[in-house]
Amino acid sequence: ELTGLVPFLYTSVTSQQDFARTADAIKASYPGAQIYSLDVKSADGEKVRDFYDISPDQLPAALIVRNDDQLAASYSSTAIPSAEQLAYELKSIG
Incomplete structure (x- = not known):
C-alpha cells in the first residue's frame, strides 16, 4: 500500500518554483497525495537524498515512496x- x-x-x-507548481497540480488531480519540497542542502533534504x-548528478529529483519507505x-x-x-x-499504484 502506498501513502x-x-x-x-x-x-x-527555479526548481523549487517548478516543483511548487507541479505539487499544486498533483494535489488538484489527487487530493490525497502527500507532497514535500526539500532543499537538498537542508537537514531533511540531505537525509532523504542519502x-x-x-x-x-540526479538532482533535482522526484520520488514516489511507499508507506514502508x-x-x-x-x-x-x-x-x-x-x-x-x-x-x-500515484493513483494507479496507490
Whole structure:
C-alpha cells in the first residue's frame, strides 16, 4: 500500500518554483497525495537524498515512496514527468 508520498528534492529557486507548481497540480488531480519540497542542502533534504542514495548528478529529483519507505518510482533531472503523469502514477499504484 502506498501513502502517495512524493518528496521533491530541489537545488535552486527555479526548481523549487517548478516543483511548487507541479505539487499544486498533483494535489488538484489527487487530493490525497502527500507532497514535500526539500532543499537538498537542508537537514531533511540531505537525509532523504542519502537514504535513497540520490547522487548530485540526479538532482533535482522526484520520488514516489511507499508507506514502508521503499521507492515505487524515482525520476531525476530532466526526466521528471508532468504533474498529470505523476498524479496518474500515484493513483494507479496507490
